[in-house]
Amino acid sequence: MPQLSTVFRKLEEGSKRLTPQRELVIRIFADHPGEHLSAEEVHHLVKKEFADIGLATVYRALELLTDLNILQRISFNDGKARYEFNQEELHRHHHLVCLRCGKVDEFNEDLLDPLEERIFQQRGFKVLDHELKLYGICKSCAKNARTRG
Amino acid sequence: MPQLSTVFRKLEEGSKRLTPQRELVIRIFADHPGEHLSAEEVHHLVKKEFADIGLATVYRALELLTDLNILQRISFNDGKARYEFNQEELHRHHHLVCLRCGKVDEFNEDLLDPLEERIFQQRGFKVLDHELKLYGICKSCAKNARTRG
DNA sequence: CTACGTGCAAACAGTTTGCAGTGCG
DNA sequence: CGCACTGCAAACTGTTTGCACGTAG
Numbered sequence: 083m084p085q086l087s088t089v090f091r092k093l094e095e096g097s098k099r100l101t102p103q104r105e106l107v108i109r110i111f112a113d114h115p116g117e118h119l120s121a122e123e124v125h126h127l128v129k130k131e132f133a134d135i136g137l138a139t140v141y142r143a144l145e146l147l148t149d150l151n152i153l154q155r156i157s158f159n160d161g162k163a164r165y166e167f168n169q170e171e172l173h174r175h176h177h178l179v180c181l182r183c184g185k186v187d188e189f190n191e192d193l194l195d196p197l198e199e200r201i202f203q204q205r206g207f208k209v210l211d212h213e214l215k216l217y218g219i220c221k222s223c224a225k226n227a228r229t230r231g
Numbered sequence: 232m233p234q235l236s237t238v239f240r241k242l243e244e245g246s247k248r249l250t251p252q253r254e255l256v257i258r259i260f261a262d263h264p265g266e267h268l269s270a271e272e273v274h275h276l277v278k279k280e281f282a283d284i285g286l287a288t289v290y291r292a293l294e295l296l297t298d299l300n301i302l303q304r305i306s307f308n309d310g311k312a313r314y315e316f317n318q319e320e321l322h323r324h325h326h327l328v329c330l331r332c333g334k335v336d337e338f339n340e341d342l343l344d345p346l347e348e349r350i351f352q353q354r355g356f357k358v359l360d361h362e363l364k365l366y367g368i369c370k371s372c373a374k375n376a377r378t379r380g
Numbered sequence: 381c382t383a384c385g386t387g388c389a390a391a392c393a394g395t396t397t398g399c400a401g402t403g404c405g
Numbered sequence: 406c407g408c409a410c411t412g413c414a415a416a417c418t419g420t421t422t423g424c425a426c427g428t429a430g
Contacts, residue, residue, distance in 0.1 A: 097405095097408090097409080098409075098410095099404075099405090099409065099410070101404095101409090101410065101411085103410085103411080104410095120394090121394080121395080122394085134412075135411090135412085136411070136412040136413065137395090137412095137413095138395090138396075138397085138411085138412070138413080138414095139410085139411060139412070141394095141395065141396070142396090142410085142411090145396095155308070156308075157306055157308050159304070159305075159306050159312075161393075161394075161419090161420085162393080162394060162395090163308075163394085163395085178350070178354075178356050178358075180356075181359065187354075187356070189350065189354075191346060193342065193346060197340060197342060198365065201327070201338065201365065205327075205336075205338075205370060206369070206370030206373065207327050207329075207336070207365070207367055207368070207369050207370060208367045208368045208373060209327075209365045209366070209367040210330065210366055210367040210368065211365075211366040211367070212363070212364060212365045212366060213362070213363070213364045213365075213366070214361070214362070214363045214364075215361060215362045215363075216347065216350065216356070216358045216360075216361045216362075217358070217359055217360040217361060217362070218356055218357045218358040218359040218360070219356070219357045219359065220355070220356050221354060221355030221356060224355065224357060246383085246384080246430095247384080247385095248384070248385070248429070248430090250384095250385065250386085250429095252385085252386080253385095269419090270419080270420080271419080283387075284386090284387080285386070285387040285388065286387095286388095286420090287386085287387070287388080287389095287420090287421075287422085288385080288386060288387070290419095290420065290421070291385085291386090291421090294421095310394090310395085310418075310419070311418085311419060311420090312419085312420085
């Protein structure tokens with residue numbers, strides 16, 4: 083979760099402004115740690131405090147913040163993009179997606195480093211980023227299935 | 232890559248028919264091993280042999296074949312879904328996506344098994360499937376950058 | 381004859397873009 | 406003043422659906 087001053091510097095470097103709309107979008111993510119918000123969800127949340135913000139503005143803010151590496155765009159294959167703060171420790175930050183209830187949890191793991199090193203040695207492919215998603219059934223869904231069945 | 236007889240059995244179980252269109256869609260994947268085709272690409276390829284097949288039919292065939300676990304739907308965050316044969320050894324089958332030229336390569340690795348076991352022990356989350364994507368720069372793009380720069 | 385399958389066109393959802401107006405730097 | 410930024414509506418892309426017709430079982 084970036085400092086506002088960092089955000090401000092990054093914006094200035096590209097002579098971009100920290101408008102109220104953009105600041106609000108950032109605050110929404112600060113207020114919803116660990117969530118993976120879609121553009122529509124962000125729009126909905128921002129609207130509570132800034133009634134007439136346009137959806138396009140939200141999209142443009144999300145794009146800008148993603149370009150500045152303040153946000154990270156991810157997809158869980160449900161047809162819409164989602165966003166979260168671009169954690170520096172992204173390389174150790176993965177997702178557990180429950181196929182039944184849709185809940186997305188996170189976990190940290192550094193076991194990919196040796197693999198990426200080996201891939202570079204063997205194929206010359208330099209890994210810059212990665213994405214590991216584990217799909218399955220979460221604890222509470224498994225319990226419910228047992229109880230009900 | 233499934234036997235046609237397997238496909239036929241799976242279709243019969245759901246009283247679905249192996250129409251020429253569906254058979255062609257399957258053949259397209261057989262003829263393009265290792266590729267990750269979008270619906271539009273499949274449509275384009277099928278059209279060469281069956282001129283007036285509709286795009287909707289392709290979508291419906293892809294959905295059906297995915298439901299039957301003959302195909303697997305994947306996404307590389309480029310806004311469109313892609314498909315490939317659902318390899319049984321999927322659990323060892325991951326993707327290297329070049330951020331410069333977009334080429335998608337594959338690699339196999341079984342190092343996730345112990346991790347998944349640990350996640351089940353620690354959190355009760357039962358992993359059924361997973362998706363590992365490594366984003367970076369492929370060998371030839373890295374070489375071109377060096378040559379040109 | 382019924383249920384499945386098809387092509388076509390229209391509908392849809394998420395996202396992007398063109399444009400006229402606003403206001404910071 | 407100039408350029409970044411905005412809201413709105415229209416455009417666009419990938420995908421799904423409704424419908425009338427065809428055909429396999």
